[in-house]
Amino acid sequence: MLRLAFLFLVVSLIAGFFGFSGVSAATAGIAKILFFIAVAIFVALLITALVTGSMFF
Template identity: 55%
Template structure:
């Protein structure tokens, strides 16, 4: 479960770099949405991963 949490976190950071940095200005709103979705998934998997061990 911790691998999933780390994976979600890395994808969220990449989405933030592209969305907030202005590199992909046309997809900034999509990147921001993905950023928050993956942050929420990261927190959920982190909580449930701790419970399972």
């Protein structure tokens, strides 16, 4: 999921460089949403691992 967020960020930067501000804003919004979803999943799994006492490493 972080890979997709990074991909959308790169697309947003390239679109912004070439002047496509609408595409740039849309892809930046998607990248932000994907990043926060990935962080939320990470935190949920971290809390679950700490509560159950088993680490996934």
